[in-house]
Amino acid sequence: MLQVSNATNTITPLKKHVSKSSFRESLKNEYDEFLQLQKNKYNSEDCLKVDLHCHDHNSDVPDELWGRILRLPETWLKTTELVALLKKNNMDVVTVSNHNNARSCWQLIEQGIDVLVAAEFTCFFPEYELYIHVLTYGFTKEQENVLNEKRQNIYDFLRYTAQANLPVIMPHPLYFYTKNEKIDLSLFEKLAVMFQRFEVLNGQRDLWQSVLTLNWAQSLTPEKIVAYAKKHHLNPVDFGVDPNKAKILTGGSDDHTGIFAGQCGSNLYIPNLAKRLETEKPSALALEALREGNVAPFGQIGENQKLNIALLDYFSQVATKITDPGLLRIMLHRGSAWDKIGCFTISNFLLEMQKNKKAMKFFQFIHDALQGKKPNKLIKWKTSKNYRFCFEYLEQIADSKNKSPEEFVSTVNEVIGHLFTYLNKLMANKIEETIGTNKDKNKDTKLRNISTEEITRKFEVPSQLTALFFGNNVKKDNMSNVKVEKLLDHLSFPLLISTFLAGATLASTRVLYQNRNLLNEFAEHLGKNRHQNKALYLTDTLRDKNGVSNSLSGKLKEVQKADLPIDFLICHNDIAPEPHLFVVRPISSFSVPHYHDQEIRLPDLMEIARIFYEGGYDRIVCSTEGPMAVVSLFLQQMFNVPSYFFMHTDWIDFIKHGTDLTQYERDRVRRLLRALYNRYDGIFVLNTEHKSWLTDHEMQLDPSKVFLTAHHTQPRDEAVTKIKKSDVIADATDETPILFIACRVSKEKGLFDLPEIIAKAKQSIPDLRLVIAGSGPATEELKQQLPEAVFLGWQSKEQLAALYLTLDLFIFPSKFDTFGNVILESFAHGMPTLAYNCKGPKDIIQHEINGYLVETIDEMASKVVQFFDQKTQRQLMKNNALVRAAEYQAQPIMHQFMCDLGLDIPEHYVIQSNVDSIPNTSETTFIPAEVEYASCENENIPLKIENLTEKTVA
Secondary structure (H helix, E strand, C coil), rough: EEEEECCCCCCEEEECCCCHHHHHHHHHHHHHHHHHHCCCCHHHHHEEECCECCCCCCCCCCHHHHHCCCCCCCCCCHHHHHHHHHHHHCEEEEECECCCCCCHHHHHHHHHCCCEEEEEEEEEHHHHCCCEEEEEEECCHHHHHHHHCCCCCCHHHHHHHHHHHCEEEEECCCCCCCCCCCCCHHHHHHHHHCCCEEEECCCCCCCHHHHHHHHHHCCCCCCHHHHHHCCCCCHHHHCCCCCCCCEEEEEEECCCCCCCCCCCCCEEEEECHHHCCCCCCCCHHHHHHHHHEEEECCCCCCCCHHHHHHHHHHHHHHHHCCCCCCCCHHCCCCCCCHHHHHHHHHHHHHHCCCCCCCHHHHHHHHHHHCCCCCCCCHHHCCCHHHHHHHHHHHHHHHHHHCCHHHHHHHHHHHHHHHHHHHHHHHHHHHHHHHHCCCCCCCCCCCCCCCCHHHHHHHCCCCCEEEEEEEHCCCCCCCCCCCCCHHHHHHHHHHHHHHHHHHHHHHHHHHHHCCCHEEEEEEEHHHHCCCCCEEEEEEHHHHHHCCHHHHHHHHHHCCCCCCCCCCEEEEEECCCCCCCCEEEEEEEEEEEECCCCCCCECCCHHHHHHHHHHHHHCCCECCCCCCCCHHHHHHHHEEECCCCCCCCEEEEHHHHHCCCCCCCHHHHHHHHHHHHCCCCEEEEEEEEEHHHHHHHHCCCCCCCEEEECCCCCCCCCCCCCCCCCCCHHHCCCCCCEEEEEEEECCHHHHHHHHHHHHHHHHHCCCCCCEEEEECCCCCCHHHHCCCCCCCCCCCEHHHHHHHHHHHEEEEEEECEEECCHHHHHHHHHHCCCEEEECCCCCCHCCCCCEEEECCCCCHHHHHHHHHHCHHHHHHHHHHHHHHHHCCCCCCHHHHHHHHHHHHCCCCCCCCCCCCCCCCCCCCCCCCCCCCCCCCCCCCCCCCCCCCCCHHHHCC
């Protein structure tokens, strides 16, 4: 396994892949056992090997709508090339099962080649408005005409094949070329009555689908088939089906490119084969075995990998061979407006791409390499050093073609990932060279001088899309004096190729899982092979110095402690992997103005997709609006899985308080966020105000998709004890009144209210002091306005704990935070909190019980004075703070979180209910420690056993 180093163009060893999930391992073991039984089913000397499902260039009218609109054949593979490949792979019988025609078979027969005549007919299932494939064998030219007429109705088609004694196979029964909501389990009940033969090994389909099909076909007892026939008023005899005979199981490669033909297929058993071959043709004997049902599949499932390779080869040829389909033709073609817009966009993209000669040559090289042909060495050495790695990878692919099929598949898919990674690193390096690197924080660069306001106001993506993709000349962007023409010239080739590779990977997996809901329903009905429920949690920050990172670290600890079905994934250079934590190394990283302590890391999309697939995940959670949000939406489309967003930050409030953008410019950001959040199946929020905002007229999210949750308190370190106030402020005594705040030192945190608050409070408490823990861009400015305050800078968790235990009152002037994790931290150490009555704090703090909620600066100053004046009440508030912190325990919060995600709750984590009635707590904003649930189906309905807060106050 190879990977290109970021520093040089050399090839270096790569780390091994993550291990497959237990779910996929169990599928593989089950299918391998079936194949071993099939291998021993018949004496190999009495078997003919045949690939019952393969295509060539006469499959020229695709079933996919977009292929028809764009006038693309399913393959450009010549018949002679296919036949040669089948013979190379030791097929005893040749057949070509093209869509709706047997032209290739007739042409071969005319050339004197023995052929089992076949075609894959597309038949219409009227009640489902569904087109399905039917592999049909042994017909004549006259019968082919009748079959094409009959295929407009599946019932008429199958009745005719039964009367004519033509064997038919239902290929890939769980894969359909369209997402059809009318499909339900009744379809499979009818298929059980109408088909005797089912393809359970398809070389281009997913292992999960194959195992489900296998177990379903083997479960079809005579009693079930008779019951289904009665239920749907069908007679099995009409379709040539004998309910008392076991279903016949077949295999085929479903090859369209000439890469995998003959690697999967069926052994057809003919007793006394050698003797009969002296007088009979292999094709006639093969037809006889098919009719009799003497079939045993052979070969290997490649999961999504084989289809990925096939589509990579297909797309390479499309890129070089596509012609203009014509705007008028697209407009008049059958299909939705979105289908036509999509095809118009793709055709224009590809036609523009053909102008890039480098890209066109590279696509041809990809196709050649997949066929086992190496690029010309002279071309390689004429190529720039930066791109020679491409040829080295293509040579690896070509070399592996002559090795085992398994090694070829593995090599190609690894190379695709490594090539994508290197191209993206190359682009990142070119961008840094063009706009100035910011890795040296002491160096003033163009990127560091671009403000957030400038980016929001001046960077208009649509006006530069064409140039970004195709390298056309565009005007220089005046926002940063970046040489855009030079940048785009560097990016056009690597961007085209990396987009192409990502597109092929996305398409191959999406094709397999476009009907994922049907697969889940089918598994439930079957009672086995149910896909595991497991979430991959993506985040851009973990183990960093910010509140979001701290809360996510706490969630990860709970997941690790309880071994919950959630794994985290972070892109980082320094963090080490842990149980339930994947770490991918960034392709590149940079910081943005005012946030130099928080890097933006660009993850390796293909590596994360591989981790998701091999880990057997079936849903995504994303916690940040950075690069991981893009990754989460890519995975959502690629695997057709539900995705959720955990909203930590109110960006509109941040922009309002941290920038000088106008209302119009803030609305632009709001619309962008609305478009982003609407892409998710659910949004988790941390306060009631945010939930209302997301569901009202501004954001317009479906209320049923917005879930209220909370952060939980972290276990208190009992080893940390109270220190002396003089250890914090040299001239302080134990009686000195001290306010404390710990947060990022920036304007949006409301810290610039503190000078006025302190000044007003000091009129009554002259010796009042303030301690600030944290760092940020506003530190120096705040120091000037608060010269008497003590600035501690960033503090460790242990240092913070000691400060919470020692100082008196936590003051939190932020109106920006969505929750206020520091409030829980202060409560956990017995420190009351004073905050504005706004989102986040108002859902945690109980006014004058464990803290204060105020509206203005004057009120905040007044409550500071009140707190220090009432010594008895102060101690009671400290006790109540501890009680409130205890109400935010991890298990009930995580339990509800998993319920809202639709995850199965492990038995050891289930909270049992012993309460008969459920109170109306639809606006509950926290989840108590002693809480029990009636069901995961109820949204946010904790059952309060005891109101600990009221008990303490009383």
